[in-house]
Amino acid sequence: MGGISVHPLETQENRDMEDFIQYTVQGLSAGGFYALAALGLAVIFGALGVVNFAHGACYMLGAVGAAVLLGTFNINFWAALVIIPLLMFGFGVLIERLLIQWLLRLDILYNFLLTFGLALLLVDLVKREYGVSGLPYEVPPGLEGLVTIGSVSIQKYQLFVFAFSVVICLAVWLLLTRTRVGMIVRAATEEPERTRALGINVGRWVTPIFGFGIALAGLAGVLAAPFRAITASMGSNFIIVLFAIVVIGGLGSILGAVVAGFLVGLVEAYGQAYAPSFSQLVIFILMAIVILVRPAGLFGRRQEAV
Amino acid sequence: MLDITNLSASYGEARVLTDVSVTVNPGEVVTLVGRNGAGKTTLLKCVMGLHRDYEGGISLAGAPVDKRSPDQRAKAGIGWVPDDRGMYASLTVAENLTLPPVVHSSGWSLDKVYDAFPVLRERRNSMGTQLSGGEQQMLAIARVLRMGSRLLLLDEPSEGLAPVIVQRIGEIIREIKKEGVSVLLVEQNVKFASTVADRHYLLAQGRVVEQLDNADFQARESELLVHLGI
Ligand SMILES: Nc1ncnc2c1ncn2[C@@H]1O[C@H](COP(=O)(O)OP(=O)(O)O)[C@@H](O)[C@H]1O
Ligand SMILES: [Mg+2]
Numbered sequence: 177m178g179g180i181s182v183h184p185l186e187t188q189e190n191r192d193m194e195d196f197i198q199y200t201v202q203g204l205s206a207g208g209f210y211a212l213a214a215l216g217l218a219v220i221f222g223a224l225g226v227v228n229f230a231h232g233a234c235y236m237l238g239a240v241g242a243a244v245l246l247g248t249f250n251i252n253f254w255a256a257l258v259i260i261p262l263l264m265f266g267f268g269v270l271i272e273r274l275l276i277q278w279l280l281r282l283d284i285l286y287n288f289l290l291t292f293g294l295a296l297l298l299v300d301l302v303k304r305e306y307g308v309s310g311l312p313y314e315v316p317p318g319l320e321g322l323v324t325i326g327s328v329s330i331q332k333y334q335l336f337v338f339a340f341s342v343v344i345c346l347a348v349w350l351l352l353t354r355t356r357v358g359m360i361v362r363a364a365t366e367e368p369e370r371t372r373a374l375g376i377n378v379g380r381w382v383t384p385i386f387g388f389g390i391a392l393a394g395l396a397g398v399l400a401a402p403f404r405a406i407t408a409s410m411g412s413n414f415i416i417v418l419f420a421i422v423v424i425g426g427l428g429s430i431l432g433a434v435v436a437g438f439l440v441g442l443v444e445a446y447g448q449a450y451a452p453s454f455s456q457l458v459i460f461i462l463m464a465i466v467i468l469v470r471p472a473g474l475f476g477r478r479q480e481a482v
Numbered sequence: 483m484l485d486i487t488n489l490s491a492s493y494g495e496a497r498v499l500t501d502v503s504v505t506v507n508p509g510e511v512v513t514l515v516g517r518n519g520a521g522k523t524t525l526l527k528c529v530m531g532l533h534r535d536y537e538g539g540i541s542l543a544g545a546p547v548d549k550r551s552p553d554q555r556a557k558a559g560i561g562w563v564p565d566d567r568g569m570y571a572s573l574t575v576a577e578n579l580t581l582p583p584v585v586h587s588s589g590w591s592l593d594k595v596y597d598a599f600p601v602l603r604e605r606r607n608s609m610g611t612q613l614s615g616g617e618q619q620m621l622a623i624a625r626v627l628r629m630g631s632r633l634l635l636l637d638e639p640s641e642g643l644a645p646v647i648v649q650r651i652g653e654i655i656r657e658i659k660k661e662g663v664s665v666l667l668v669e670q671n672v673k674f675a676s677t678v679a680d681r682h683y684l685l686a687q688g689r690v691v692e693q694l695d696n697a698d699f700q701a702r703e704s705e706l707l708v709h710l711g712i
Contacts, residue, residue: 359573359577359580359581360581362570362572362573363570363572363573363581365572366570366571366572366573367568367570369532369552370564370568371581372531372532372551372552372553372556373530373531373532373552373553373555373556373562373564374553374556374562374568374581374582374625374629375553375556375557375582375583375585375629376553376581376582376583377551377553378553
């Protein structure tokens with residue numbers, strides 16, 4: 177700063193601006209998979225009252241799954257984007273039927289412990305099978321390289337992740353607000369007992385909703401595969417950020433999860449760029465501010481499930 | 483239509499209903515009158531299947547429902563209008579109305595509902611909890627009428643509402659009675675109860691202490707008011 181002539185100062189400012197745009201896109205793309213995973217967490221919490229500690233591990237399974245599909249079966253990213261969420265849906269249904277459902281009537285703590293244990297188990301199983309070093313994955317064909325808009329160069333894949341997650345979040349939003357299934361899910365989330373008394377078999381919806389939430393975590397994992405290190409422990413840091421997101425957005429709020437997901441992605445990217453030594457801390461400072469100003473989170477009004 | 487026989491219910495150790503027998507015949511409006519804490523809401527919850535800790539029998543149109551879940555009982559024709567009106571904050575007025583399935587062909591069409599309650603048509607896109615107390619009560623009743631429930635459980639529908647609205651609710655009850663729907667009405671408003679009901683059960687400390695037809699009920703109104711402590 178404080179240049180002598182006008183010309184270089186302008187260039188410097190332009191460059192700052194270009195950097196800023198790049199960080200923004202980077203933040204929005206990271207925010208994309210945060211938003212998807214947080215959405216899954218929120219839907220599960222809403223419908224089952226379960227805080228899924230295994231969500232980070234499911235995200236990791238999504239990424240590892242994509243890497244295995246590519247490395248072992250030569251199945252590419254685009255196919256993985258469909259196959260992995262389907263597999264994770266099945267996995268979620270299995271877990272809910274085999275384990276979660278038996279603890280739903282008990283104290284919330286039991287499902288804390290169960291999903292926490294499940295996360296450890298999944299991480300160790302993957303470690304045993306694939307070791308601790310990262311699995312390779314490449315940016316999918318067609319999305320390599322940069323696009324240049326004006327004088328700013330942006331990674332194509334980051335733009336894709338942002339756009340794709342916005343589309344998925346919108347689709348989920350429409351599903352919840354415009355369809356009969358969505359209406360039932362909202363009602364059951366708000367008042368499960370009362371909804372039963374109105375002739376709706378709420379229990380029938382619980383299993384698919386859990387599967388759906390897990391599928392979203394898996395989908396986030398596939399999206400992350402091309403630009404995050406794919407390791408067994410990649411979910412452990414992720415789940416901490418996810419919880420910060422859910423607290424910021426408001427526990428159980430679906431809109432809150434999405435908005436806070438993108439917000440945290442941005443804050444993290446700016447943090448890494450402008451305050452690298454505090455980049456993680458920045459998220460938790462944001463969380464602390466939100467809790468102070470709005471203890472229930474940005475969108476956390478108990479009555480508003482959506 | 484509804485037969486409750488020798489029903490006793492508890493919350494854990496605390497017994498709140500003892501040996502209660504109540505019958506509602508087809509097309510009949512029957513009230514349960516009693517002080518706060520007498521166990522009226524608990525009895526309705528037992529009928530709905532929301533309170534399962536009871537002994538004795540409940541049958542609907544001759545068929546026992548004790549083993550059935552709340553959603554099965556609703557599908558069998560029991561319509562619950564809870565004391566807090568049961569609005570969903572995350573659902574619009576129209577969604578609040580159309581959430582439950584139609585369980586019987588006699589269910590009111592949405593148009594019929596909106597004609598009977600024009601305010602619901604006007605406010606169909608508002609959220610359920612943005613309605614006034616009276617409007618919420620109308621919606622809660624309209625919801626079970628749309629389902630086509632054959633037995634309505636109304637839990638203090640007149641409570642806290644302005645006289646005009648209470649009067650309107652009375653009209654609705656008389657109208658659905660004409661359609662052959664049975665009503666089990668919980669009330670503390672003795673005057674209101676006497677304008678709509680055929681028979682009355684007095685409930686005190688979890689027991690039925692008296693059963694009266696409406697003429698007796700009206701004749702003894704002042705005595706009952708004292709008894710109820712209202
Ligand atoms: N969920 C509950 N747990 C324990 N006790 C309850 C519960 N609900 C009601 N009770 C008790 O049961 C008794 C009857 O309550 P209720 O059925 O609500 O009476 P009413 O509707 O006639 O006012 C009261 O003594 C009340 O305190
Ligand atoms: Mg009551």
